[in-house]
Amino acid sequence: MTETPRPNLLYIHSDQHNPFVTGCYGDPLVETPHLDQLARDGTVFDAAYCTSPICVPSRMSMLTGLHPYQNRVWTNRHVLDSGIPTFAHALGAAGYRSVLAGRMHVRGPDQLHGYANRLVGDHMPNHLGGPMPQMGILRGTETPVRKTLETSGPGQVAYQLHDEEVTAAAVGFLDQIGREQRAGLTPPPFSLTVGFMLPHPPYVPRRAAFERYRDRITLPKKPRPFEAESHPYLRRWRTHTGSETVSEEEALNTRAAYWALVGEVDRMVGQILSSLRANGLDQNTLIVYTSDHGDMMGEHGLWWKHTFYEESVRVPLILAWPGVIPPGRRCDRVISALDVNATLLDALGAPALPNSPGRSLLGLVAEGPVGAGRGSAQWEDVAFAEYCEDQYSPAGGAYQRMVRRGRWKLIDYHLDPPQLFDLEADPEELTDRATDPACAEILRELGAAVRDGWDPEQIQAQMAAREADNRILEAWANQVQPAEEYRWLARPEMNSLDRKQAVTS
Numbered sequence: 001m002t003e004t005p006r007p008n009l010l011y012i013h014s015d016q017h018n019p020f021v022t023g024c025y026g027d028p029l030v031e032t033p034h035l036d037q038l039a040r041d042g043t044v045f046d047a048a049y050c051t052s053p054i055c056v057p058s059r060m061s062m063l064t065g066l067h068p069y070q071n072r073v074w075t076n077r078h079v080l081d082s083g084i085p086t087f088a089h090a091l092g093a094a095g096y097r098s099v100l101a102g103r104m105h106v107r108g109p110d111q112l113h114g115y116a117n118r119l120v121g122d123h124m125p126n127h128l129g130g131p132m133p134q135m136g137i138l139r140g141t142e143t144p145v146r147k148t149l150e151t152s153g154p155g156q157v158a159y160q161l162h163d164e165e166v167t168a169a170a171v172g173f174l175d176q177i178g179r180e181q182r183a184g185l186t187p188p189p190f191s192l193t194v195g196f197m198l199p200h201p202p203y204v205p206r207r208a209a210f211e212r213y214r215d216r217i218t219l220p221k222k223p224r225p226f227e228a229e230s231h232p233y234l235r236r237w238r239t240h241t242g243s244e245t246v247s248e249e250e251a252l253n254t255r256a257a258y259w260a261l262v263g264e265v266d267r268m269v270g271q272i273l274s275s276l277r278a279n280g281l282d283q284n285t286l287i288v289y290t291s292d293h294g295d296m297m298g299e300h301g302l303w304w305k306h307t308f309y310e311e312s313v314r315v316p317l318i319l320a321w322p323g324v325i326p327p328g329r330r331c332d333r334v335i336s337a338l339d340v341n342a343t344l345l346d347a348l349g350a351p352a353l354p355n356s357p358g359r360s361l362l363g364l365v366a367e368g369p370v371g372a373g374r375g376s377a378q379w380e381d382v383a384f385a386e387y388c389e390d391q392y393s394p395a396g397g398a399y400q401r402m403v404r405r406g407r408w409k410l411i412d413y414h415l416d417p418p419q420l421f422d423l424e425a426d427p428e429e430l431t432d433r434a435t436d437p438a439c440a441e442i443l444r445e446l447g448a449a450v451r452d453g454w455d456p457e458q459i460q461a462q463m464a465a466r467e468a469d470n471r472i473l474e475a476w477a478n479q480v481q482p483a484e485e486y487r488w489l490a491r492p493e494m495n496s497l498d499r500k501q502a503v504t505s
Contacts, residue, residue: 006071007321008285009096009191009348010276013062014265015055015103015200017306018046018293019261019316029216031263034270035318038289041327042320043365047334049383050293053202053305053312055105057386058292058337063087063104063113065341067354067384069454074388074463076468077128079108081112085353087341088114088191096191099173102166103195104301105292110474111486115193119169121486123162123197129474130484136492141202142422144304146242151497152254155211158494159189159197160264164489165266167222170194171275178279181380191348199261201304203253207498209260209417217256219248222428224301231432233398234300234307234418243303251298286321286347290340300429304353306387308402308411308419312384319361321347324370333347334381334404343402381406386454390463399456410434410446416455418447 019025023032024039025046051061052068060073063086068074071084097116104122106113111126123133135141135172138157141148173192180187226244229235239242266323269289278330295310296302305312319325326349342358345351347370362370364379386401399414407424420434420443432438 001208005284006095006137006189007348008189008281009091009288009344010272011191011193011268011288011344012196012272012290013059013103013107013193014196014198014291015288016295016459017199017262017265018258018294018297019291019299019314020079020157020311021259022316024318025316027186029213029218030259031212032057032266034266034273035289035316035419038269038273038287039318039328040318041322042287042325043316043327043329043331045317045319045361046330046332046334047254047381047383047404048290048317048337048340049111049313049335049385050291050315051385053291053293053307053385053387055135056107056391057388061107061117062292062337062341063106065338067338067351067357068386068388070355072462072466074386074459075390076105077107077266078466079128079470079473080106080110080113081370082108082110082113086115087115087350087353088112088193089346090114090350090353091191091348092116092309094345094348096189096348096350098191098193100193100195101169102162102192103197105195109482118486119173120162120166121488122195123486123488123490125159126484126487127130127166127473127477127479127482128470129477130482133490134492135202135490136495137497138202138204141201141204144241144306148201148203149243149250149303152201152250152256152257152497153497154207155204155497156206156495157202157204158223158490159200159202160205161494162267162488163196163268165200166194166196167271170272174272174275174279174281177281178275181280189348196265196268198265199258199443203257203261204497205257205260205264209263210257211258212263213256214252219251220255220298222299223428226301226315229301230289231413231417231419233413234302234399237306238301243301246298246303254303255297258295283322284345286319286324288340288344289318290337291315308385308387308409310402310423310427312353313402318350319343319365321366324362324368325365326367329365331361333364333379334383335359335361335405336383347504382449384450388459388463390460390467397460399459401450401454401456403446405446405449408442408446410443410450412447412450418443420446
């Protein structure tokens with residue numbers, strides 16, 4: 001009896017992709033033919049949540065299968081402890097040599113965290129205090145500040161050049177495996193993680209991509225004038241970022257640019273999937289596409305991420321695996337990025353991470369021998385996310401946590417009023433039910449759940465201690481200037497704005 005060969009893994013992870021800006025999630029304008037085809041080949045998840053609506057905490061959670069409060073990575077300045085095992089370590093323990101191409105946004109000297117090899121590095125310094133990327137004319141527009149919206153439009157951003165290099169490296173990796181197979185060799189099963197920067201700001205696509213959308217793009221469906229915003233934290237956040245008012249031209253330019261950047265991600269995903277098929281590797285490969293968080297894109301009067309509205313905290317998730325995951329289906333169960341971690345390990349026969357609360361999704365979607373006897377009756381529709389910031393946050397700090405359980409979502413703002421939404425009756429999150437007497441019991445239940453094991457004052461103290469440590473690490477890197485083995489250098493000349501000829505309304 002011939003033993004079924006172990007599956008390969010192709011894990012594609014973009015940055016800041018709002019799931020609602022994808023054809024397979026219902027957007028009629030964006031051009032994402034390759035992701036849409038992947039969705040037809042596999043299963044689309046309609047309620048997948050990141051663990052934090054900012055980059056580093058979300059990605060380190062996905063790696064470790066732990067919430068930010070468990071691995072103590074809350075901000076983009078925190079370094080993941082190298083003693084915490086990741087899914088790459090677990091895959092290595094199962095005999096896979098995991099390869100990383102591109103973005104992972106790990107901070108500190110350990111740039112692998114269990115990966116055996118890294119084909120392309122990140123644009124960020126390998127060490128806290130190392131030289132920051134040189135973004136030239138786009139300096140500062142990668143952050144949530146008003147300038148980001150003012151400069152949105154045609155041009156070129158170094159991030160796209162990075163992603164094109166990552167794509168070429170991924171294609172080359174797959175082509176090499178194909179050559180070995182055609183030579184009669186038997187290469188071992190592979191685990192390839194592909195990390196993209198796009199559609200993260202700056203919102204600056206090339207002109208041809210921008211112009212495909214500028215005349216057709218629409219304004220946000222749920223604009224919220226600043227004077228109508230009643231939540232104190234969200235008012236502070238909009239003031240902090242200078243986005244109390246955004247002109248119609250800025251909104252249209254930013255949204256057209258974002259739609260174009262999502263289209264560029266899709267184009268590069270298509271190149272990688274084409275290489276997978278051309279080399280005969282697609283039939284025994286689990287393909288995963290997701291992102292670290294979303295982008296508000298003007299909905300609720302908000303831009304960027306950092307909040308717990310669906311556009312920011314939901315992520316796209318598509319799984320395709322011929323013969324195991326049925327094609328053309330959708331799953332509406334509530335899941336976490338931690339569950340994606342557990343699923344990858346389960347699918348590839350790797351040991352589960354011992355302290356992770358993640359749950360394998362294969363019982364929800366797998367068929368055949370892989371899914372036999374698993375069932376989904378015990379699945380609990382729950383996901384948590386947290387957002388904690390110190391010196392970079394308005395009012396000196398933000399210590400917030402969200403829980404989605406069933407139809408309800410509670411957002412707990414430390415020292416500010418909570419928000420409660422019924423996503424079944426109000427999927428657009430237009431009516432806050434936190435003060436509704438009829439919701440007092442669900443508010444109490446979810447409030448207890450969101451604070452179970454999670455103490456914002458304790459986290460504040462831990463973050464202050466981490467910041468004190470970081471100041472020493474930064475001073476060391478400034479003085480010693482250690483080598484950066486895994487660094488993709490963004491140069492100023494890679495960035496440009498085509499403002500003179502930019503299309504305007």
